[in-house]
Amino acid sequence: MPKFLTLLAGTMAAAIALGASARAEDPDPRNWDAVLEEARGQTVYFNAWGGSENINAYIGWAGDMLEERHGVEVVHVKLDDTANAVAKVLAEKAAGKDEGGSVDLIWINGENFASMKRQDLLMTPDWTTGLPNWAYVDHENKPTILTDFTIPTDGLESPWGGAKLVFFHDTARTSPESMPKSSAELLEWAKANPGLFSYPQPPDFIGSSFLKQVLSEVIADTAKLAQPVNAETFDEDVAPLFAYLDELHPNLWRSGKAYPQNYPDMKQKLADGELDIIFAFNPSEASAGIAAGELPDTVRSFTYRDGTLGNTHFVAIPYNAAAKAGALVLANFLISPEAQARKQDPAIWGDPTVLSMDKLSEEDRAAFDALDLGVATLKPEELGPALDEPHPDWMERIEGEWMRRYGAAN
Secondary structure, eight states, X not given: OOHHHHHHHHHTHHHHHTOOOOOOOOOOTTSHHHHHHHHTTOEEEEEEEOOOHHHHHHHHHHHHHHHHHHOOEEXXXXXXXXXXXXXXXXXXXXXXOOSSBSOOEEEEOTHHHHHHHHTTOBOOSOOGGGSGGGGGBOTTTOGGGTEETTEEOTTSEEXXXXXXXXXEEETTTSOGGGSOSSHHHHHHHHHHSTTSBOOOOTTSHHHHHHHHHHHHHHOSOGGGGGSOOOTTTHHHHHHHHHHHHHHHGGGSGGGGTSOOSSHHHHHHHHHHTSOSEEEESOTTHHHHHXXXXXXXXXXXXXXXXXXXXXXXXXXXXXXXXXXXXXXXXXXXXXXXXXXXHHHHOTTTTOOOOOBOGGGSOHHHHHHHHTOOOOTTOOOGGGSOOEEXXXXXXXXXXXXXXXXXXXXXXX
């Protein structure tokens, strides 16, 4: 959780400690007909990152489907930082606004989920497994659907898509054989090719993910990452990470004096030839960029020999949401075979599904099988192992230390 949220939580502790006041009974997804009836006419304020045109268009499509089929209006509240929505819910709770909140559904995972769960800001009890379309979710074979950055989801958030860190390069300028297969090799590549690699400044999600990837490779005891930070050993534990960054930064784009704003900015810089290696948390992202005309068709994907970070992203309903029934209907639609197949199409988004093909009908499986995942998308067997995300506590502290060391450079 960013430091301003920590401070906000501290100043509001007395109000929050009083707990939620009595509120209307929450809709029960196990009585779906009643949920649909209650949802009709509601407006769902879906707080979700708004930094990508294709994702915004997908959310717009989902909203059109809900209005057409269920009479539910979806308003996409476009965020540049999910923590802003969390702060809004936290402030409402402190003010005693336990009903009629301004946030109905949040696209969330990791640090922000841990923060909301800890502050009792989420709708309870377990609603996710009561959704009709939960029957299709591959929770048996994808452990990150039941734990979010090591934190048990406990049915408090619904999976929306899979993610795995993958790197991209343009084969018109760089050969596949020259691409690094580990963070250590990336450092050597950057030294040999100064100015042609960079990452967004934390707390941008993609930038922070790069730090976590390096940390996962260089920390002496990886088992520590599954637990909250030990304050007494933190400096020693992260010393290899910052030693790595100290070597890397002089060789970054603009010598580490400035950073790309976010992934779309990195993508543009790859297309313009300013960067030769970029990365994203979506194995189909390069193909999606090619399909959208944002990247040349010579761009290809690669990954690390011993694996890269993998996780699941989710949607969650705040405890005081004004349109809980509508939020349930939207969350359920987002894990429907129809919506998941459309989302996995690189021409639309390219986000990997959370569904199990074995649980789908023959017709629904055919829709996935018919997808052209694109020339730059690695096959599942080519993606390599998925590394577990560290406990959220690590990134709060690492982002703060990163800003102390390097933030003034930007």
